[in-house]
Amino acid sequence: MSSATEKSQEAATSRIRPARRYSLVMGLSYVVLLAVSVGFFLFQIDKREKAEWDVLASGLKEHGLILDALASAVVKRSQEIRQDAVAAYASALSDAHEDQVQSLIDRGEFGGISLRINSGADVPSTAAISGEFSREAGQTDSAELVAAVRLLTEFRYLVSLLPTIKRSAYLSRTGFSVMLPATQAEADAFQQGAQSSNLVETGMPDDNPERQGRWLFGTDRAGQPALHLVVPVDVGDRFLGVIAFEISMEYLNRVNGDFDYPVGRTLLVTADDILLAYPEEEGLRAPVGSDLTDALPSDAAAVVARASAVPLRRVVDVDGTLLYVEPLESAPWTLVYLGDRWTILASLISDRGPEMLALVAVLTLMLLIAGGLTGREFVWPASQLVEHIKAAGEVGPAGPPRVPPGWRPWFRTVTRVFRENSDLVRLRQELQIAHDMQASVLPREPFRHDRMVIVGQMHAAYEVGGDFYDYFEIDEKRVGVVIADVSGKGVPAGLFMMISRTLLRAEGLGGGDPGECLTRVNALLERENEAAMFVTVFYGVIDLETLTLSYANAGHNPPFVLRADGTVVPIAPLGDLVLGVMPGIEYGSATTQLSPQDALFLYTDGLTEAFDVNNEEYKEARLIEALARCRGQSAAEIGDRCIADVETFATGAAQADDMTCLVIRIEPETPSAPQTS
Missing domain, CATH: 1.20.5 (Single alpha-helices involved in coiled-coils or other helix-helix interfaces)
Structure with a gap:
């Protein structure tokens, strides 16, 4: 009774142990699954975040181009108007302009001047002139006043065409200014205030020796922040005054606010850290036009302060804040973007999180179902099988007894x-x-003669190849050389190769003409060729005394001759068909002359039709270049270097065809020793 109980407990233990082991494996698998899922989720979030940064950077680059285009249009137009001002001044000098001056302006009691809007000249009604103009003014001053008034037409079109420009003005060094659009009170305030003198001084040669337009930030007539582009006007060495364009900071701020990325804000900052544009003015501690550190919250100002140390035109993370910096080309302004990285991450997680949870739930369900089915169909039967084997005591030839x-x-x-x-x-x-048998039938040792060396090698693509080469001594004066390529791959090609090689050697040893030999071999192969296979063959006979090569070619690649001077020339093809396909074909023969230090290179198309990892073919041109580099080398070195060049070209790509070559090199003549008496 006790023994039966122990056996029952042992059997139960045998069933429980695999089940526990299986449960442990399934638990570990689930932990690994969760870890991989979380890792994959984090990887996807990181990838999506970087992609989002790229999208943000692309949008900011476009936004920067828009702002730069606005500044560029103002700069370009300022140069054109400066040229028009110089031309108008030169024209006014040549005219009798005194009457024009009288018709354009009214002089006050103390030299103050104002425009005559209804003078009959093309003077816009919103234009104004202020300052002083003496009755005793010289010709050049009068010409300048006429030229300045003529610019009002240019200013009218400029303000209407470029919303970036709020006002345009010409400020003379002599003390008058012309402005559009403006009221007379605005013109007086502009001329009499410090802003006017600052603008003129900016264009003076001492302060602006390069004579280029300059951007100047200050205040307008009402004491509000103002931004000007000031362009000096010179005629020769004479400095007349400046053309000043007041930039509409409201329009600039509105354009900057059009950047529609939902997270973050874009700033436009001058080189002196003055805030020009900001899309959320209500969030500023100080208005646009203030110093950057005063206008921004302390945390944002601290991040912007590090802008000079970050790469340009790239979104980077600075302590959880995304920062983008792009200097504009047409103006000394910098586009700065500030965004909250964690807000973007939270958005990405909220987008991808439900998908990830659904995936984990599906995988968990699949794992539970697979675990239950595997436990029922595999683990428990396996436990029973172990019990059955133990009960039987021994497994006989028929297999385990009582298999479930x-x-x-x-x-x-x-x-x-x-x-x-x-x-x-x-x-x-x-x-x-x-493979070993095929290798054994190929010549193993090089053929050596006092004037010639023959070396061959084959690199099969599979265990059994379809290429072969052969060389044999026909008699004391002649040597036969063969290279061939059987259609197809593998064992059938190997068997056909053995038959072809045997027939070619047998016919070649008879010493007949190469063409006649191929004619007889073709008849024998075609007669019993039910598999419709074929073989390309080049067969040549070399006369060791005259170094004459007689050859026949049955559809094979024409060999190359590497001359002693390094040139590579192909042997003329004969245009005959392959062996084993059609009966009754007569194969022709031809001859060519070899010389000392020449090398004859026979090969199969596995060399020229090799492909690299980019699916580019090696081709004959590369083989010719490789042969040309082998000038003066031995037969073995020529074969090794050409095969190595093909293998280097095809590195990383699978070998698709057998590569075989046969090299015959004519050794240089050895000078005879002088005879002694």
Whole structure:
């Protein structure tokens, strides 16, 4: 009774242990699954965040181009108006302009002047002139006044066409100014205030020796922040005054606010850290036009202070704040973007989080279902199988006794797989034997003669190849050389190769003409060729005394001759068909002369049709270049270097065809020793 109880407990233990082990494995698998899922989620979030940064940077670059285009349009137009001012001044000098001056202005009691809007001249009604103009003014001063009034037409079109420009003005060094659009009170305030003198001084040669337009930030007539582009006007060495364009900071701020990325804010800052544009003015501590540190919250100002140390035109993370910096080209302004990285991350997580949770839930459900089915169909039957084997005590030739019914299909599958694996091992062994046999029939040792060396090599793409080469001594004066390529790959090509090689050697040893030899071999191959295979062959006979090559070519690649001077020339093809396809074909022969230090290079298309990882073909041109670099080298070195050049070209790509070459080199003549008496 005790013994039966112990056996029952042991059997139960045998069933429980695999189940516990399986539960542990499934638990670890679930932990790994969760870890991989979380890692994949974080990877996707990071990837999406970087992509979002790229989108943000692209949008900011476009935004910067818009702002730069606005500044560029003002700069370009300022240059044109400066040229128009100089032309108008020169024209006024040549005219009788005194009457024009009288018709354009009214002089006050103390020299103050005002425009005559209804003078008949093309003077805009919103234009104004202020300052002083003496009755005793010279010709040049009068010409300048006429030229300045003529600019009002240019100013009218400029203000209407470029909303960036709020006002345009000409300020003379002599004390008068012309402005549009303006009231007379605004013109007086502009002329009499410090702002006017500052603008004129900016254009003076001492302060502006390069004579270029300058951007000047200050205050307007009402004491509000104002931004001007000041362009000096010179005629020769004479400084007349300046053209000043007041930039509409409201329009600039509105354009800057059009950047529609939902997170963050864009700033436009001068080189002196003055805030020109900001899309959320209500969030500022100080108005636009203030110093940057005064206008921004302390945390934002601290980030912007580090802008000079970050890469330009890239979104970077600075302590959780996304920062983008892009200097404009047409104006000394910098576009700065500030965004909250954590807000963007939270948005990405909220977008992708539900998908991730759904994926984890689906995977968990699939793992539970797979675990339950596997436990019922595999683990528990396996425990029973162990119990059955222990109970039987020994497994006989018929296999495990009392195999559970659920395991019978699995057992049959395992048996079939083992048998197929045994067949595969046997097939590989037989292929290796075929490979060794094929290698054994190829010449192993180089052929050496006092005037010639022949070396061949083959690199099969598979265990059994379809290429072969051969060389044999026909008689004391002649040597036969063969290179061939059988259609197809693998064992069938290898068998056809063995037959072709045997027939070619047998016919060649008879010493007949190369063309006649190929004619007879073709008849023999075609007669029994039910598989419709074929072989390309180049067969040549070299006369060791005259160094004459007689050859026939059955559809093979024409060999190359590497001359002693390094030139590479192909042997003329004969245009004959491959062997083994059509009966009754007569193959022709031809001859060519070899010279001392020449090398004859025979090859198969596995060299020229090799491909690299980019699917580019090696081709004959590269082979010719490789041969040309082998000038003066031995036959073995020529073959090795050409094969190595092809393998280097095809590095990383699978070899698709056999590569075979045969090199015949004519050694240089050895001078005879002088005879002594």
